[in-house]
Amino acid sequence: MLLATPRATASPVHVHRPAFNVARSDSNRQTRGARQAERVRARSYRSSGARERRGKAKVAPRAAEAGEIKNSMGKVGFIGLGIMGKPMASNLLKAGFEVVVYNRTQAKCDELVKLGATAAKTPAEVVGACDTTVCMLADPKACLEVALGENGITSAIEAGKAVVDMSTVDAATSAQIYEAVKAKGGRFLEAPVSGSKKPAEDGALVILGAGDKDVYDESLPLFEVMGKKSVYLGDIGNGAKMKLVVNMMLGCMTTTFSEAIGLAEKSGLNRDEFFDVLGAGALQSPWYTIKGNAVKNELYGEHQVTFPMKHAQKDLRLALELGEQVNQSLTVAHETNELFKEAMAQGLQDCDLIAVHPVISKKEFNK
Numbered sequence: 001m002l003l004a005t006p007r008a009t010a011s012p013v014h015v016h017r018p019a020f021n022v023a024r025s026d027s028n029r030q031t032r033g034a035r036q037a038e039r040v041r042a043r044s045y046r047s048s049g050a051r052e053r054r055g056k057a058k059v060a061p062r063a064a065e066a067g068e069i070k071n072s073m074g075k076v077g078f079i080g081l082g083i084m085g086k087p088m089a090s091n092l093l094k095a096g097f098e099v100v101v102y103n104r105t106q107a108k109c110d111e112l113v114k115l116g117a118t119a120a121k122t123p124a125e126v127v128g129a130c131d132t133t134v135c136m137l138a139d140p141k142a143c144l145e146v147a148l149g150e151n152g153i154t155s156a157i158e159a160g161k162a163v164v165d166m167s168t169v170d171a172a173t174s175a176q177i178y179e180a181v182k183a184k185g186g187r188f189l190e191a192p193v194s195g196s197k198k199p200a201e202d203g204a205l206v207i208l209g210a211g212d213k214d215v216y217d218e219s220l221p222l223f224e225v226m227g228k229k230s231v232y233l234g235d236i237g238n239g240a241k242m243k244l245v246v247n248m249m250l251g252c253m254t255t256t257f258s259e260a261i262g263l264a265e266k267s268g269l270n271r272d273e274f275f276d277v278l279g280a281g282a283l284q285s286p287w288y289t290i291k292g293n294a295v296k297n298e299l300y301g302e303h304q305v306t307f308p309m310k311h312a313q314k315d316l317r318l319a320l321e322l323g324e325q326v327n328q329s330l331t332v333a334h335e336t337n338e339l340f341k342e343a344m345a346q347g348l349q350d351c352d353l354i355a356v357h358p359v360i361s362k363k364e365f366n367k
Helices: 063-073 085-094 106-114 123-129 140-148 171-183 197-202 213-218 220-226 238-266 271-280 286-296 309-326 331-348 353-361
Strands: 014-016 020-022 039-041 076-079 099-102 132-135 162-165 187-190 205-211 227-232
Touching (some): 076 085, 076 123, 085 099, 085 197, 099 106, 123 132, 132 140, 162 171, 162 213, 171 187, 171 205, 171 238, 205 213, 205 238, 213 220, 220 227, 238 271, 238 331, 238 353, 271 286, 309 331, 309 353, 331 353
Parallel strands (some): 132 162
Antiparallel strands (some): 020 039, 187 205
């Protein structure tokens, strides 16, 4: 199959809002098959503007319709079963997709095998068995190893098969993998996600697609299970750039939030009252609510991670590299990166990124 012609960057962004998602746990709606879970349909959006999905009633699609979608996709590969990949692959299985999984630590495949997945021994084995293979890996190094290494994706890719890389990497890494897959006749879509562990579990990620448009279109049934919204951003690399911009902002929000808490407390204000005021005004944000709760309950441990600090710092580093490439000053991001590095030097790299708070709260005013 010919590769899709890249879309001009000036073209409008394609936004896809899913018609349905994975049904949430409910004793009154238990699925009957070990590998089948009901998927739910969101209420339609009015043409005058999209309604918020939260709080809307959802209904499951007909069993025949769900089966048609599953069968049209064939087997789906999933490489990378970490904090994000595991719940994403689980949702695909619960939605009735036939999934072949691989992880460097094979033990992580066991739980998904119990849900009905087939475990492969190498990335090449996954690609050989599936028409579409999804990757969700930690960093550029892991992505290049899985894609280009021995028994990697490109050793087994062939004409017509597709790779959907949902990892967070820089644009250059994404382009390198794209070219390698294309050289073997395969097709490639980068599709990094905005969202952490809980949205991954809930099937509420925002998916940022770029690259082969036909792969994006074909992957929409998968995106409808894993996410609440997907967008197509055009040329390869645009998805990676968008993700880095978003995660850079997320890191900066976290450190600014931590400094604000410290300033409030050290100036004699009540922390809970600060949270209350923050939540009632223009700065109200689900992120501040979640991380405020983590600070209040000191949820800093490695077993309470939603977004590991080492991954957040990696994204900041890549965003700073992008800023250098395009000659954009990133003063706040630079300082945020230094604070994360300081926290990691104290052994907090595997903790959630909000573990930067106790580090910031102990710092004194620097004249």
